[in-house]
Amino acid sequence: MAHPVFEGMGTSIFESMSRLAVEHNAVNLGQGFPEGLEPQEMIEAAMQALRHGSHQYPSMMGLPALRQAVAENSRRFFGLDVDWEQEVLITSGATEALANSFLALLETGNEVIILEPAYDSYAPMIRRAGAIPVPVRLTPPNWELPREQLRSAITKHTRAIVLNNPMNPTGKVFGREELAFLAELLVEHDLIAISDEVYDHLVFDGIHHISLFSFPDVRDRVVRIGSAGKSFSLTGWKVGYVTADNRLLRPISRAHQYVNFSTPPALQAAVAVGLAMPDDYFNALRERLEQRRNFLLGGLRAAGFKIADVSATYFAVADIGGNGFGDDDLAYSRRMTMEAGVATVPMSFFYENREVTTHIRFCFAKHLATLEDAVSRLALWSGKSRAEF
Numbered sequence: 022m023a024h025p026v027f028e029g030m031g032t033s034i035f036e037s038m039s040r041l042a043v044e045h046n047a048v049n050l051g052q053g054f055p056e057g058l059e060p061q062e063m064i065e066a067a068m069q070a071l072r073h074g075s076h077q078y079p080s081m082m083g084l085p086a087l088r089q090a091v092a093e094n095s096r097r098f099f100g101l102d103v104d105w106e107q108e109v110l111i112t113s114g115a116t117e118a119l120a121n122s123f124l125a126l127l128e129t130g131n132e133v134i135i136l137e138p139a140y141d142s143y144a145p146m147i148r149r150a151g152a153i154p155v156p157v158r159l160t161p162p163n164w165e166l167p168r169e170q171l172r173s174a175i176t177k178h179t180r181a182i183v184l185n186n187p188m189n190p191t192g193k194v195f196g197r198e199e200l201a202f203l204a205e206l207l208v209e210h211d212l213i214a215i216s217d218e219v220y221d222h223l224v225f226d227g228i229h230h231i232s233l234f235s236f237p238d239v240r241d242r243v244v245r246i247g248s249a250g251k252s253f254s255l256t257g258w259k260v261g262y263v264t265a266d267n268r269l270l271r272p273i274s275r276a277h278q279y280v281n282f283s284t285p286p287a288l289q290a291a292v293a294v295g296l297a298m299p300d301d302y303f304n305a306l307r308e309r310l311e312q313r314r315n316f317l318l319g320g321l322r323a324a325g326f327k328i329a330d331v332s333a334t335y336f337a338v339a340d341i342g343g344n345g346f347g348d349d350d351l352a353y354s355r356r357m358t359m360e361a362g363v364a365t366v367p368m369s370f371f372y373e374n375r376e377v378t379t380h381i382r383f384c385f386a387k388h389l390a391t392l393e394d395a396v397s398r399l400a401l402w403s404g405k406s407r408a409e410f
Contacts (some may be wrong), residue, residue: 058254083111138371187333217250320396342379361402
């Protein structure tokens with residue numbers, strides 16, 4: 022028999038919608054993988070490392086060159102002072118980093134606050150670690166931090182808060198005041214924060230990402246998680262990194278030792294090259310994504326979708342409530358895939374109990390030609406559907 026946490030779980034919504042897209046020859050704006058943004062310098066660096074580097078286990082903690090690059094990139098862009106030898110660990114993707122953190126830092130019966138909508142791996146991994154996920158919901162269209170609800174959710178059993186900043190799927194960037202409030206809660210209630218910051222380089226419109234790790238009073242309470250997959254549009258490489266005070270990093274590294282132990286050294290070497298690339302690379306990436314975001318948002322709005330502004334990530338969220346097709350986001354997404362030929366992801370799957378069923382998520386990190394095709398299909402479908410309705 023399977024463990025109860027996983028026994029009743031099916032295929033992820035991302036995989037199932039992608040399969041449906043293939044089945045109906047649909048444009049896939051559901052799964053969050055980018056198109057045409059990979060830096061060739063990193064691919065070449067990986068090839069060189071494969072040809073001339075080691076093919077054996079690297080250090081469990083990660084290549085020194087990459088750990089140094091993580092620390093330096095954090096200093097250069099986010100003003101963080103990090104000791105690469107004591108405070109940086111390399112993992113096989115951010116999801117492994119999250120799992121290691123939950124396994125290492127949670128005990129049976131602990132409660133962990135999750136800000137919803139949330140990445141779908143958080144709750145099952147927390148539960149498998151023996152802890153209890155406690156959802157606190159952000160509401161559209163502004164997705165502001167619900168301070169009183171958050172404070173009320175804290176009990177004597179609360180151990181941690183999971184923060185995703187910038188936030189998938191909403192594209193929200195938490196501001197300094199919201200982060201300061203979270204920092205106060207951590208100190209007041211003796212909590213830790215597991216801060217999923219994989220989109221830290223994908224923030225638009227001149228907005229600056231601020232890490233909770235940068236607040237001096239809680240620096241030793243925050244586990245900051247980053248992802249080369251997101252920063253360099255190389256999601257299949259699965260290279261992540263953890264930055265934390267050594268008091269927290271030490272048990273996380275022990276969990277990593279028994280979960281995965283190490284990450285392919287050639288990919289680590291290439292990511293070290295990427296993190297050291299000049300500011301021009303990171304600026305150009307943001308500009309290209311802003312262009313794609315603006316195109317998709319304009320096209321969706323012209324097609325009649327109610328869609329909020331987006332400050333970060335790969336994603337835009339549309340409100341389908343009250344549009345005449347019902348408020349079942351899964352049925353709507355499946356219908357859109359089969360009839361319009363455009364796949365998206367229903368937002369209800371970012372809520373553990375699927376209470377919110379009025380929003381869908383689009384990924385704009387695609388070729389402009391892909392987005393143009395999708396917008397054309399949606400405009401045609403939307404006009405036809407409104408006429409029928």
